[in-house]
Amino acid sequence: MSQHILLRHRDIPHLDRLEVYQQHGGFEAFRKAVTSLQPTEVIQVVKDSGLRGRGGAGFPTGLKWSFCPNTIWPHYVVANADESEPGTFKDREIMESNPFQFLEGLMIAAFAIQANTAYIYLRGEYWHIGKLLDQKIAELEAAGLLGEGLFGTNYSLRLYTHMGAGAYICGEETALLESLEGKLGQPRLRPPFPAVAGLYARPTVINNVETLANVPPIIQNGAAWYRDFGTDKSPGVKIFSLSGHVNRPGNYELPLGTTFRELIYNYGGGIPEGRNIKAIMSAGASSTLIMADERALDTPMDYESLVGLGASLGSASVIVLDETVNMAWLAQKTTHFFKHESCGKCTPCREGTYWMTHILDRIVAGKAAEADVELLQAVAGQMQGKCLCALGEFSILPVLSSIQKFRSDYLEKVATPSLEVQS
Amino acid sequence: MNALRAQYPEEVERILAKYPAERKRSAVMPLLYLAQRAEGYIRAQDLRDIAEICEISITDVASIVGFYTLYYDQPLGRYHIQVCTDLPCALRGAEDFLRQLSEKLGIGVGETTPDGLFHLEEVKCIGACHRAPVFQVQGDGEIVFHENQTVETALAVIEALREQARAAKGEQA
Numbered sequence: 183m184s185q186h187i188l189l190r191h192r193d194i195p196h197l198d199r200l201e202v203y204q205q206h207g208g209f210e211a212f213r214k215a216v217t218s219l220q221p222t223e224v225i226q227v228v229k230d231s232g233l234r235g236r237g238g239a240g241f242p243t244g245l246k247w248s249f250c251p252n253t254i255w256p257h258y259v260v261a262n263a264d265e266s267e268p269g270t271f272k273d274r275e276i277m278e279s280n281p282f283q284f285l286e287g288l289m290i291a292a293f294a295i296q297a298n299t300a301y302i303y304l305r306g307e308y309w310h311i312g313k314l315l316d317q318k319i320a321e322l323e324a325a326g327l328l329g330e331g332l333f334g335t336n337y338s339l340r341l342y343t344h345m346g347a348g349a350y351i352c353g354e355e356t357a358l359l360e361s362l363e364g365k366l367g368q369p370r371l372r373p374p375f376p377a378v379a380g381l382y383a384r385p386t387v388i389n390n391v392e393t394l395a396n397v398p399p400i401i402q403n404g405a406a407w408y409r410d411f412g413t414d415k416s417p418g419v420k421i422f423s424l425s426g427h428v429n430r431p432g433n434y435e436l437p438l439g440t441t442f443r444e445l446i447y448n449y450g451g452g453i454p455e456g457r458n459i460k461a462i463m464s465a466g467a468s469s470t471l472i473m474a475d476e477r478a479l480d481t482p483m484d485y486e487s488l489v490g491l492g493a494s495l496g497s498a499s500v501i502v503l504d505e506t507v508n509m510a511w512l513a514q515k516t517t518h519f520f521k522h523e524s525c526g527k528c529t530p531c532r533e534g535t536y537w538m539t540h541i542l543d544r545i546v547a548g549k550a551a552e553a554d555v556e557l558l559q560a561v562a563g564q565m566q567g568k569c570l571c572a573l574g575e576f577s578i579l580p581v582l583s584s585i586q587k588f589r590s591d592y593l594e595k596v597a598t599p600s601l602e603v604q605s
Numbered sequence: 606m607n608a609l610r611a612q613y614p615e616e617v618e619r620i621l622a623k624y625p626a627e628r629k630r631s632a633v634m635p636l637l638y639l640a641q642r643a644e645g646y647i648r649a650q651d652l653r654d655i656a657e658i659c660e661i662s663i664t665d666v667a668s669i670v671g672f673y674t675l676y677y678d679q680p681l682g683r684y685h686i687q688v689c690t691d692l693p694c695a696l697r698g699a700e701d702f703l704r705q706l707s708e709k710l711g712i713g714v715g716e717t718t719p720d721g722l723f724h725l726e727e728v729k730c731i732g733a734c735h736r737a738p739v740f741q742v743q744g745d746g747e748i749v750f751h752e753n754q755t756v757e758t759a760l761a762v763i764e765a766l767r768e769q770a771r772a773a774k775g776e777q778a
Binding site for chain 2 (some may be wrong): 234241249265267268269270271274305308309310342344345346347348349350361362363364365366367382407423424425426427431433467503507513514515516519522525569590596
């Protein structure tokens with residue numbers, strides 16, 4: 183795209199400086215919201231825009247904001263900046279290079295639910311971003327854009343960063359809240375949902391960084407303008423994090439509905455050394471493997487079309503796998519990740535990921551029999567639908583889809599003589 | 606006598622001010638980072654100090670140290686060299702990178718160099734998949750990314766850290 187909506191720093195140099203951001207319309211949307219719109223009007227515009235959560239779940243953002251009851255106070259907004267899905271590195275670029283647009287989106291979200299305090303929960307590894315955002319927040323306070331009685335109204339707002347410390351599970355919103363409360367990052371049983379009982383048991387909206395970065399231009403330009411991008415059911419733009427076997431990995435901001443082929447071959451420059459593409463993961467490690475046939479390559483990347491492929495868009499972290507990849511090895515990689523990151527709270531995930539890694543280690547080492555593939559499938563099947571949160575549920579997707587679609591990769595590994603298996 | 610509060614009075618207050626007065630427990634994670642800054646790990650005394658500030662039990666604080674990977678309860682080397690070998694990085698040669706780095710440093714993964722400066726770790730995704738091989742250095746209260754690495758550039762980074770540590774030691778002496 184020639185002009186970016188989210189990655190605007192690629193078009194405008196030094197957009198991370200407050201004066202440059204303001205020269206390009208920065209904080210006009212926040213000012214407009216606070217001084218001339220009712221919170222319900224802000225929520226309505228976001229609803230009308232069709233914006234859906236960009237962290238992975240794709241839940242309609244405006245609807246999420248409308249759930250906070252006006253009978254329980256205070257309200258909180260928490261920005262989920264715990265970007266940890268293998269293959270995802272988009273929020274990082276927004277915060278590093280276009281931080282004010284993200285902060286402005288967070289501030290508008292806070293106004294929309296009348297929260298006076300908002301937190302930014304960052305993964306600990308983004309230490310430099312935490313320091314950067316602290317600086318930017320201080321600049322906003324000095325400029326009178328954060329603090330008490332904003333723009334002469336009685337609305338007040340403070341933002342704070344909070345660093346995580348290396349736990350993928352804290353990207354799950356209720357685990358994130360636990361962590362922010364100073365506890366182990368373990369998911370909560372729902373209901374109640376965070377919109378009713380979130381941070382400190384108060385109504386809380388949790389939004390992904392990219393979701394929030396969409397909000398200022400939507401408020402500024404209107405819902406109809408936003409709907410000009412993307413598809414009817416998946417409006418707007420999305421940042422696709424492209425990684426794996428491509429010539430030009432990186433972040434690409436494109437309208438929802440762009441095909442895999444365009445992303446991988448036009449933007450990503452195709453597969454290195456002219457090798458053939460074998461499979462695609464569309465949602466990072468939490469993906470059902472997509473066999474990269476012609477039909478799949480021509481599939482538009484939007485929420486609905488991916489479901490049509492039996493997969494999901496997730497956070498749009500597209501990992502490209504060429505013909506050299508053995509999918510049993512891939513499942514071993516992702517399963518080790520989920521086993522390491524399982525919080526241990528629920529048994530199916532804690533035990534299931536543990537046993538899956540053991541079986542996969544045996545398979546990949548060539549010390550397993552074909553029956554072990556069935557065993558692996560059975561363990562994954564027993565986890566399905568029984569885990570407390572999405573981590574466990576997603577951990578089985580690469581396992582089951584690799585067995586189903588690339589069984590020969592497993593057979594290649596278990597083809598060793600049975601004598602060795604018994605020894 | 607709270608040693609952590611005595612050592613970092615302003616920072617402890619600044620951390621506590623982020624959270625509602627009756628929600629001091631929220632400060633446990635930033636306080637652990639603060640305690641870890643000087644020595645690179647959390648000591649038993651730190652657990653007691655933080656428990657007192659947050660008005661929670663020492664066990665509660667220790668459980669946080671155990672749960673999150675960026676906190677350490679023992680000295681493992683001044684700089685933690687954390688190499689990501691998750692799927693996207695592995696597709697770009699990160700496993701080979703780690704193996705060669707380990708050989709050049711003369712220590713295995715999970716081991717520390719004899720001078721106590723470098724601890725080599727294999728870590729999960731750190732959000733730099735498009736610039737693999739990649740590692741981060743955790744130490745001296747910071748976490749710094751090093752992207753698009755080769756074994757040679759990584760060794761140069763490590764050598765620079767060694768120099769930095771030597772210079773700092775010289776200043777102290």
